[in-house]
Amino acid sequence: MSFTTTEKTATITGKERKKYFARRPRRLQVSDVTIVEKSVLKRAIAGTVVGNLMEWYDVGIYGYLAVTIGQAFLSDAPGTLQRLFSLGVFAVTFIARPLGGIILGQLGDRLGRQKILAFTLLAMATATLLIGVLPDFSSAGAWAPIALIILKLIQGFSTGGEYAGASTLITEYAPDKHRGLYASLLDVGSYLGFATGAALVSILQLNVASDAMLSWGWRIPFILALPLALIALYFRTQVEDTPVFRQAQEAAETAGSSASDDDQSSEHGVVNMIHNYWRELLISFTLVTAANTLGYTLTTYMPTYLTTTLHHDAAHGTLLTIPVLLVLAACIPLTGALSDAIGRKKVLLIGALSGAVLVVPAFLLMEMGTTASTLGGLFVLAIPVAFMVANLASSLPAMFPTSSRYGGMGFSYNLAVAIFGGTAPLIMEALVSATGNPLAPALWIVATSLCGVVAVVFLKESARQPMPGAMPTVATRKEAHELVATQDENPDLDVPRIMAQAAREGALASYA
DSSP: OOSOOOSSOOOOOHHHHHHHHHHOOOOOOGGGSEEOOHHHHHHHHHHHHHHHHHHHHHHHHHHHTHHHHHHHHSTTSOHHHHHHHHHHHHHHHTTHHHHHHHHHHHHHHHHOHHHHHHHHHHHHHHHHHHHHTOOOHHHHTTHHHHHHHHHHHHHHHHHHTHHHHHHHHHHHHSOGGGHHHHHHHHHHHHHHHHHHHHHHHHHHHHHSOHHHIIIIITHHHHHTHHHHHHHHHHHHHTOOOOHHHHHHHHHHHHHTTOTTOGGGTTTOSHHHHHHHHHHHHHHHHHHHHHHHHHHHIIIIIHHHIIIIISOOOHHHHHHHHHHHHHHHHHHHHHHHHHHHHHOHHHHHHHHHHHHHHHHHHHHHHHHTOSHHHHHHHHHHHHHHHHHHGGGHHHHSGGGSOGGGHHHHHHHHHHHHIIIIITTHHHHHHHHHHHHOOTTHHHHHHHHHHHHHHHHHHHOOOOTTSOOTTSOOEESSHHHHHHHHHTTTTOTTOOHHHHHHHHHHHTSSOSOO
């Protein structure tokens, strides 16, 4: 087993747990602490990171080929309309994400995180492969862009359950003291996926003639999604569901479906979730809006911006983003570890404030037009991304209890990404087209970053604390003994609150 429980168990119902803790709050014991085996933690990290890399490779290659895809699927339209169509189709993907987040999130809270994550990976890879073999406008006429939109909607639905599920799984496995570090590795996978897609597209653009690229070259990255997905699926299927989820499921099965046990069902359902956690959902929505406007600007909009607004050639515009993504991926664990040391709120605040302050200088540098200045501007733009995006995976799941974590994450994250994150490239390209001002995207990012500052103010600190509804999680038995011995002076350990939440969620379903 990957977690420890007390050997002397006498299962109790939700009402009995409440009466018990009201009568006699007890101290934390070693048998209460979840100890995650190192091998299990490694499998969980590998499964989520490799799977996430694959998912965001699929998302990234479309962004890097947006100009070419616009020409292939709307060949009779003017260039500006082709670009807006291609970015619009990318935005359409995000319309399906809230639906995927709601449905897959609810299923993930009921059936398990691992099953849903395997499904999201297969659905995403299948849709990506089909895009790669889809007839273009010259062969299928108007049916070509319609089919492209349908496949992107399928991608969006599956992606709606990906990040929320992966971040939920990895944060529930991670030891409390290092959750920021381990959760940030999820975004390392994301940006390595983008970088892999960018590298492959760049190789094609440098070695395949433009006519051939428009005819068949753009299809290769999409077709390669299938073998890459099979590798990622192997890693993902090696991961078990988390200890806290299994404990909650066992407690729910023992308690049965009695309507009198209000803790069994009150958390489920979208309406109840919004009613019970509207503050958390609103804070999460705003943070995701701020972080992903920055993130999608760097990963998805920049190739289009560099090509169409700053007039770099397509290969050059894509190549310039690769070193930035690789350095960003290397820095993300550092900011994740920093949040473990100084707190999530401080790190997220640094990210939001730097987004508001640094983005205009970053765009001014890129506007200078040289390779060095463009690269410098991209690196400056990556600074707030490293602080903000890297810490969403550890901060957002910690806002919700076990029974609503996947669903709460899926709903708030994907709604924000659908309205503001995925549409960011389309909004910014439309602003440039409407105003003729290459700085227009920067002003949009400043506005969303300032909203992020406000959200951070209302965010509760969660660094080094157990997940809501879970008992403390550590990496070794020695750490468990130290935690119990120092529980009275540990500022990150509110034992009565932890006990009450864990009992309600089923993570503490026994007398000791």
